[in-house]
Amino acid sequence: MQEKISTISSPDLIWVRNGLYCKTPTSLKGAIKELKCIGYKVKDLRKDKDTLERCTVEQLEAGSGMLWFASLKDVRHGKCGSCGSLISTRGIQSHGHTCEVCGEVTYYELVEDSTVRFTFRGDDGFFPPELHMEVKRWDVEEGWLYLKYAFLDLGRRCLFGDEAEDYLAANTDKWELVEEDGEKLLRVKYRSGFMVPRDDDTIEMRDHFGGYRNFKIVKVWDGVEYDEYDRNFPLPDTVLLYEAWRWSPLPVTPTLHERLFRVVSQVSRKDYWYQDGRPEFKRAMYEEMGVFVRHFTSLDADAWDAAMLDFRLDGPGGIDDVAAFCHPEAVVQDEPNVGNLLVALGDAIEGRPVHPNQLAAAKRVAGDPIIKDPFH
Numbered sequence: 001m002q003e004k005i006s007t008i009s010s011p012d013l014i015w016v017r018n019g020l021y022c023k024t025p026t027s028l029k030g031a032i033k034e035l036k037c038i039g040y041k042v043k044d045l046r047k048d049k050d051t052l053e054r055c056t057v058e059q060l061e062a063g064s065g066m067l068w069f070a071s072l073k074d075v076r077h078g079k080c081g082s083c084g085s086l087i088s089t090r091g092i093q094s095h096g097h098t099c100e101v102c103g104e105v106t107y108y109e110l111v112e113d114s115t116v117r118f119t120f121r122g123d124d125g126f127f128p129p130e131l132h133m134e135v136k137r138w139d140v141e142e143g144w145l146y147l148k149y150a151f152l153d154l155g156r157r158c159l160f161g162d163e164a165e166d167y168l169a170a171n172t173d174k175w176e177l178v179e180e181d182g183e184k185l186l187r188v189k190y191r192s193g194f195m196v197p198r199d200d201d202t203i204e205m206r207d208h209f210g211g212y213r214n215f216k217i218v219k220v221w222d223g224v225e226y227d228e229y230d231r232n233f234p235l236p237d238t239v240l241l242y243e244a245w246r247w248s249p250l251p252v253t254p255t256l257h258e259r260l261f262r263v264v265s266q267v268s269r270k271d272y273w274y275q276d277g278r279p280e281f282k283r284a285m286y287e288e289m290g291v292f293v294r295h296f297t298s299l300d301a302d303a304w305d306a307a308m309l310d311f312r313l314d315g316p317g318g319i320d321d322v323a324a325f326c327h328p329e330a331v332v333q334d335e336p337n338v339g340n341l342l343v344a345l346g347d348a349i350e351g352r353p354v355h356p357n358q359l360a361a362a363k364r365v366a367g368d369p370i371i372k373d374p375f376h
């Protein structure tokens with residue numbers, strides 16, 4: 001992705017992804033002027049209300065975080081699938097929304113033959129049973145979702161056959177059987193999740209498939225229209241500016257690696273990642289970190305360029321390698337969470353092999369008395 005504006009360039013301005021690290025106040029001033037010229041709205045976080053609720057100006061300037069935030073104004077639009085007009089994105093993906101130009105519907109969340117995966121409300125715990133059924137119609141006004149009385153067998157936790165019937169029998173207060181045109185339908189209370197309070201809903205929607213979508217999101221720049229995620233869009237949507245002269249070079253500390261992962265917008269906690277050795281990082285990510293290492297840390301950047309060729313690409317391994325490079329006594333965060341356990345359990349339930357690391361992480365969680373209880 002293009003995350004760099006080639007006209008904003010000088011030896012005192014270093015890009016890493018959409019972060020622009022300014023080495024001097026003069027280079028920062030020039031960059032801001034240029035960004036505004038292009039059409040960015042540039043915000044000084046020292047004057048931003050939300051930011052100041054979290055920290056003081058002194059804290060902001062003492063840290064190495066961004067101090068300016070630039071975003072492109074008004075480039076995202078909806079494009080109606082019926083008339084092709086550029087329309088507002090506001091509400092465009094809510095059930096029954098219509099195009100402000102031609103009046104055609106832009107989106108239905110559920111239509112006939114959509115399928116829904118849901119659980120009855122009130123079923124707590126990590127693995128509530130789920131039903132997967134086909135939609136007949138959705139009466140949004142009254143808040144009734146009509147489902148065809150048949151259970152789709154899709155594996156995982158979806159109930160099927162007798163088990164599904166038992167689940168219905170255990171929840172008779174949450175559905176009704178009705179007949180329309182000779183067809184047996186099951187209706188449940190369900191209102192659109194976004195627009196109306198869902199207090200009287202009897203189901204919790206887990207997923208739905210096969211809605212009706214009659215729009216797309218486009219970005220328009222300089223009279224040219226691009227698809228929402230078109231890699232050819234010439235500018236980054238946002239630019240984060242840093243006043244690097246305040247803190248650079250960063251000293252070598254046991255947590256410096258955390259900063260390097262932030263630079264490339266990645267999580268530096270080992271438990272966050274899959275534990276089974278699958279590749280999560282790309283070599284290019286280490287190259288980007290290397291630019292930051294060279295310009296803004298006290299680390300040996302030439303040594304980094306050589307060492308990073310051997311850094312592992314899986315989450316926990318890569319984090320360990322970067323941390324070990326940064327400091328001999330690096331402190332790496334690793335707090336296995338319920339997510340690790342669920343992944344390992346899911347693998348075990350479906351008969352897939354569980355990687356030893358994953359098992360170790362899951363065991364540590366399962367042994368934690370605070371989060372163990374729901375599984376009993």
Ligand SMILES: [Zn+2]
Nearest residue numbers: 080083099102
């Ligand atoms: Zn239209």
